[in-house]
Amino acid sequence: MRIAHWPALISMLVGMAIISVPTSADAAPRTVLCTGYKQCAAKGYTHGGYASVRSRSYWNMTPGRSCTNYVAYRLTRNRLVARPPGTDAALTWGAAARAAGLRVSASAPRRGDVAWWKADRGLAGKKGHVAVVERVRADGSIVVSEDNMNRTFMWRTVRRGSGWPSGFIRYPTSDGSPSGVLESLEATDGMVAVRGAASEPDRWGRPVAYTVALGAPLDRAPAETFTFSSAYFRFSWRRTVQVRGELRAYLYAHNASGTRGTDVLLGVADLEVRDDGTTRGVAVPRADWLDDVVAPVLGPVVGPG
Numbered sequence: 158m159r160i161a162h163w164p165a166l167i168s169m170l171v172g173m174a175i176i177s178v179p180t181s182a183d184a185a186p187r188t189v190l191c192t193g194y195k196q197c198a199a200k201g202y203t204h205g206g207y208a209s210v211r212s213r214s215y216w217n218m219t220p221g222r223s224c225t226n227y228v229a230y231r232l233t234r235n236r237l238v239a240r241p242p243g244t245d246a247a248l249t250w251g252a253a254a255r256a257a258g259l260r261v262s263a264s265a266p267r268r269g270d271v272a273w274w275k276a277d278r279g280l281a282g283k284k285g286h287v288a289v290v291e292r293v294r295a296d297g298s299i300v301v302s303e304d305n306m307n308r309t310f311m312w313r314t315v316r317r318g319s320g321w322p323s324g325f326i327r328y329p330t331s332d333g334s335p336s337g338v339l340e341s342l343e344a345t346d347g348m349v350a351v352r353g354a355a356s357e358p359d360r361w362g363r364p365v366a367y368t369v370a371l372g373a374p375l376d377r378a379p380a381e382t383f384t385f386s387s388a389y390f391r392f393s394w395r396r397t398v399q400v401r402g403e404l405r406a407y408l409y410a411h412n413a414s415g416t417r418g419t420d421v422l423l424g425v426a427d428l429e430v431r432d433d434g435t436t437r438g439v440a441v442p443r444a445d446w447l448d449d450v451v452a453p454v455l456g457p458v459v460g461p462g
Contacts, residue, residue, distance in 0.1 A: 188314040190300070197302075202312040204302065205231050211304075216240045216361070217390045225250075227304035228271055228287045237358040237417070238328045239336030240390065248276045248285025251324045260327040266290050266299050272315070272322040279320030280306065290325065331358040333417030335365055335410035339424020342369070342406050343438030344398075347430060349383075351408055352393040353423055359416045364388040366411040369396070371428075372404045380404065403429045405441070422446075 191197040194208040216229035243253035274281035288303035337355020372380030429437040
């Protein structure tokens with residue numbers, strides 16, 4: 158009697174095994190091709206020279222064993238690429254790129270794109286993850302190089318499934334002009350305060366000079382101007398001004414002398430400069446001034462004015 162039950166039992170177990178077999182995408186979501194700078198280089202998988210310069214910061218990212226610093230280095234090696242404002246921890250890269258008008262595709266990777274993972278997606282931690290797309294294979298999988306994945310540098314194959322990137326960012330080559338954004342420009346008790354974020358792609362980490370023009374653009378005789386400089390990607394500055402009343406303010410970032418590019422108008426705001434303790438200042442939407450104002454080429458402005 159016991160023997161008679163074996164065929165049914167075997168049939169049931171085989172059926173369970175067949176049902177529990179994962180799909181190919183989930184069974185092998187990734188294949189590690191190499192780990193470590195030396196091992197990868199020996200196998201022909203490059204790190205682009207990052208191993209010898211990883212102590213430096215690129216795009217103001219954390220140097221060393223860092224996915225963001227590695228990708229920033231690869232992006233800016235032998236070409237100019239501007240850092241979009243808001244590009245901080247890896248999880249922010251996709252949203253920052255979209256806000257800057259860059260292409261972010263969820264399903265159409267291309268060699269040279271940045272693969273970006275949101276927080277806790279796939280193998281990414283709470284800060285997300287970024288990698289460089291090195292190859293796109295015929296079966297739809299991708300090969301990426303990355304740093305600080307499992308605390309090491311590696312190349313791996315990523316297949317579609319739960320570990321697939323949240324998106325693929327395509328960064329254009331910059332002409333060398335400063336790139337950034339005006340975050341706020343306000344007036345309180347005769348003092349104008351400005352905050353923003355900007356950098357110059359061909360002078361990364363060096364001071365960028367800025368001018369605030371009050372009352373009119375720089376090429377139309379503004380009522381008052383003041384200049385300042387900052388070596389930080391995010392900056393803030395305050396200055397007491399003489400002009401009073403309702404006016405429009407313009408923030409310019411100046412292209413450094415001897416480098417490629419031109420001066421750039423980062424943003425415009427409507428202010429009311431008063432002495433009654435109130436804070437007044439509203440940023441003007443970019444679409445409302447972009448076609449009417451052209452940033453003049455003024456040459457360098459060095460240091461605070």
